Amino acid sequence: MNLTRRLVCLASMLTLAGTAAAQTKWDLPAAYPANNFHTENLTQFAADVDKASGGKLKITVHANASLFKAPEIKRAVQGGQAQMGEILMANFQNEWQIFGIDGLPFLADSYDASAKLYKAQKPALEKKLGEQGMMLLYAVPWPPQGIYAKKPIASAADLKGLKWRAYSPATARIAELVGAQPVTVQAAELSQAMATGVIESYMSSGSTGYDTKTYEYIKFWTDTQAWLPKNAVLVNKAAFDALDKPTQAALLKAGADAEARGWALSKAKNTEYIDLLKKNGMTIVPPAPQLVTDMKKVGDTMLKEWLEKAGPEGQAVVDSYKKM
Ligand code: PCA
Secondary structure, eight states, rough: OOHHHHHHHHHHHHHHHHHHOOHHHHHHHOOSSSSSHHHHHHHHHHHHHHHHHHTTTEEEEETTSSSSSSSGHHHHHHHHHHHSEEEEEEGGGTOOGGGGGGTTTTOSSSHHHHHHHHHHHHHHHHHHHOOOOTEEEEEEEOOOEEEEEEEEEEEEEGGTEEEEEEEEEHHHHHHHHHHHEEEOOOGHHHHHHHHHTTTTTTEHHHHHHHHTHHHHHHOEOOOOOOOOOOEEEEHHHHHHHSSHHHHHHHHHHHHHHHHHHHHHHHHHHHHHHHHHHHTTOOOOEOOOOHHHHHHHHHHHHHHHHHHHHHHHHHHHHHHHHHHH
């Protein structure tokens, strides 16, 4: 090597070392597949942070529960094993009822109502997560939840005895109230649970029905639009505090952008996912009046139970939501 080349080589090695020292690497475990809209939104968010921080903060999104399983992600962020992560809040209702308020049937069953419920829930949520050493960066709803079953569902009685996949305490409680048999299965294991016959029905969005190729096993989706549970993106507070101010600002800005983008994506994709389900052989069933009556009754019972457990703090969230 001649002298010039040696110098060039040395210079680039120094640059690399400099970059490495100034660069922070974060892991972001997520529980849903890479092509799910929540995950695509996270990937865009990570790219935005990279760009806005001038490459100083590199966030790796680990999709499909590949780093931590869905129920483990919250604790991983709290304990700092991951600097940030995406959770389905309704999964944590047993820990604190307010995490699960958006999983109650028919309390908030449209995007507008869901936005109001989020606004009502947010101050309590931020306080709780703050006490746990975390920050709420943003939250985005799944599309409205309907019933996947091997036949059209005309009333709650049609659900009796079915092997029912639950993803949260609330979806398990619905099964108990309608006499179905709940088995908790997270999205990453759902295709397998259908293939092996462990479950034959469940409630979820068109999004998860499409992601898991539910149409290969189950042919009917009754479009109840019963609730819109939210994914929340959490950040470990100590990891955040360790960033320099401009990088913190970049992260917060990218988070706010991701929230706005995510709500719009969820809405737009809802129709797309339903079309894709149809294209793949799923029949979309409008909800029969009897089913709506039955499911609203289930919702009323669950709200009552929820309020008993959530106490005055929960009542305050519901009151503030109902006033909006
Ligand atoms: N999909 C997730 C949660 C809600 C949804 O629409 C799931 O079924 O696991």
